[in-house]
Amino acid sequence: MNKPILVVDDLRTKYITRHKEHIYAVDGVSLMVEEGKSLGIAGESGCGKSTLALSLMGYYFGALHYDSGSIKIHDMDISTMKPDVVRHKVLGKEMAYIPQAAMNALNPTQKIIRFIENVMHAHYTKMSKKDVYNIASERFASLNLPEEVLKKYPVELSGGMKQRTVIAISTLLSPKVLIADEPSSALDVTSQKMVIKMLKSLMEKGYIKSMIFITHELPLLYNVTDDIMVMYAGQVVERGTAEQMVFDPIHPYSQGLMGSIIVAEEGRRDVKLTAIPGTPPNLKNPPKGCRFAKRCEFAQPSCTHHDIPMMQIENNRMYRCLFDRQIIKGGSL
Numbered sequence: 352m353n354k355p356i357l358v359v360d361d362l363r364t365k366y367i368t369r370h371k372e373h374i375y376a377v378d379g380v381s382l383m384v385e386e387g388k389s390l391g392i393a394g395e396s397g398c399g400k401s402t403l404a405l406s407l408m409g410y411y412f413g414a415l416h417y418d419s420g421s422i423k424i425h426d427m428d429i430s431t432m433k434p435d436v437v438r439h440k441v442l443g444k445e446m447a448y449i450p451q452a453a454m455n456a457l458n459p460t461q462k463i464i465r466f467i468e469n470v471m472h473a474h475y476t477k478m479s480k481k482d483v484y485n486i487a488s489e490r491f492a493s494l495n496l497p498e499e500v501l502k503k504y505p506v507e508l509s510g511g512m513k514q515r516t517v518i519a520i521s522t523l524l525s526p527k528v529l530i531a532d533e534p535s536s537a538l539d540v541t542s543q544k545m546v547i548k549m550l551k552s553l554m555e556k557g558y559i560k561s562m563i564f565i566t567h568e569l570p571l572l573y574n575v576t577d578d579i580m581v582m583y584a585g586q587v588v589e590r591g592t593a594e595q596m597v598f599d600p601i602h603p604y605s606q607g608l609m610g611s612i613i614v615a616e617e618g619r620r621d622v623k624l625t626a627i628p629g630t631p632p633n634l635k636n637p638p639k640g641c642r643f644a645k646r647c648e649f650a651q652p653s654c655t656h657h658d659i660p661m662m663q664i665e666n667n668r669m670y671r672c673l674f675d676r677q678i679i680k681g682g683s684l
């Protein structure tokens with residue numbers, strides 16, 4: 352096992368609505384990312400993926416609040432740091448975040464190099480413009496981004512190029528963890544591929560030490576990440592290697608997720624396109640016990656009696672279900 356970089360233990364974060372309702376969108380999430388490894392997070396819309404990303408970044412603004420649990424980068428616990436402290440001490444150098452619409456982060460009235468100067472000067476106040484330019488052009492070249500981009504305005508760049516530019520800028524300080532939230536979902540297929548290639552290249556070249564990649568598409572994760580974690584209604588329901596999760600998912604929800612998407616992988620063309628019947632529970636008032644029980648073809652009365660813990664079956668391979676994997680996989684309940 353490599354050295355753990357990011358360790359999250361039993362994290363709970365919630366939205367407090369105007370009507371004072373508490374919505375636990377991240378409800379007891381634990382995860383670990385090792386040095387040199389990438390973790391994919393998958394799950395249907397509304398399962399808490401983006402809230403988890405925001406919580407890891409300490410973005411507690413507006414309705415989102417920290418409740419309990421810890422987030423450690425190496426041994427530094429950042430879970431209770433004030434957002435301002437996180438911004439100064441953590442963002443950029445320790446962790447970087449690429450949100451869904453990252454390309455909109457660029458200032459339309461500024462050339463790219465001016466934007467980079469601002470980013471670098473926030474960390475190194477005395478760095479000369481020449482040094483900033485040299486660092487940026489070297490990194491851009493290494494990531495196959497043309498140097499001319501530095502002298503352009505965002506409007507002069509295509510969507511894909513803008514996205515790759517933002518990724519290059521966010522990782523200029525070589526953070527230990529990169530959190531990418533659906534970084535390619537708004538792009539055409541060719542640009543998507545280039546973004547994915549770039550993320551892999553950031554890992555290979557050691558510009559980032561580890562990555563969390565969020566998407567609702569399991570097969571995309573299979574091509575990008577070492578491990579995959581599936582979330583359902585604010586909780587983790589399964590974790591394993593990408594290979595295990597795509598070809599041998601255990602939890603009935605992960606199995607449904609696999610069956611509900613087109614898998615472009617060789618050998619998986621047999622998978623039928625099916626939708627998982629029903630909808631996830633309302634997180635204002637989640638059901639007792641297994642949150643997937645209402646939609647699960649294997650559900651038994653015991654599933655809803657008490658909370659179901661994660662069952663560890665191998666190192667880094669776990670799932671949240673009362674039943675043995677042979678029973679679920681054999682469909683003989």
Ligand SMILES: Nc1ncnc2c1ncn2[C@@H]1O[C@H](COP(=O)(O)OP(=O)(O)OP(=O)(O)O)[C@@H](O)[C@H]1O
Nearest residue numbers: 366374376395396397398399400401402403414634
């Ligand atoms: N500002 C908010 N106030 C109250 N509830 C919210 C707020 N933002 C999100 N939620 C709720 O939190 C839950 C998790 O939302 P989140 O956006 O994290 O899911 P997601 O898995 O990232 O979905 P998507 O893939 O669509 O981005 C949802 O039930 C959502 O309704």
